[in-house]
Amino acid sequence: QVQLVESGGGLVQAGGSLRLSCAASGRAFSTSVMAWFRQAPGKEREFVAGFNWIGIIKQYADSAKGRFTISRDNSKNTLSLQTSGLRPEDTAVYYCAARRGTQIMVAPDEYEYWGQGTQVTVSS
Numbered sequence: 373q374v375q376l377v378e379s380g381g382g383l384v385q386a387g388g389s390l391r392l393s394c395a396a397s398g399r400a401f402s403t404s405v406m407a408w409f410r411q412a413p414g415k416e417r418e419f420v421a422g423f424n425w426i427g428i429i430k431q432y433a434d435s436a437k438g439r440f441t442i443s444r445d446n447s448k449n450t451l452s453l454q455t456s457g458l459r460p461e462d463t464a465v466y467y468c469a470a471r472r473g474t475q476i477m478v479a480p481d482e483y484e485y486w487g488q489g490t491q492v493t494v495s496s
Contacts, residue, residue, distance in 0.1 A: 388458050407471075422478075
């Protein structure tokens with residue numbers, strides 16, 4: 373079992389930045405693929421960025437490339453998403469997710485564990 377708790381969301385002006393964190397508990401953290409997803413009102417949940425279990429491979433959605441950076445610290449059981457250059461269209465609830473295995477998957481259904489989410493609102 374893996375328990376995930378996100379933090380770091382908030383209200384920011386366009387062009388600003390936020391650092392989202394995900395605290396994980398459970399022995400499986402170091403062997404899971406970790407990822408960030410987001411869901412805007414009226415839209416489906418979408419993949420933002422992922423990190424494989426070894427910590428070598430990172431994958432980003434096109435919308436996140438060059439603006440967001442995902443990182444994980446197995447020793448502290450934390451996953452982070454550093455965002456910059458935020459846009460109003462980045463407004464969403466951001467979720468931390470984890471799955472067993474070694475492949476980063478972009479479909480939400482592939483992830484077994486989810487946090488409650490943290491709201492990010494970007495004003496224009």
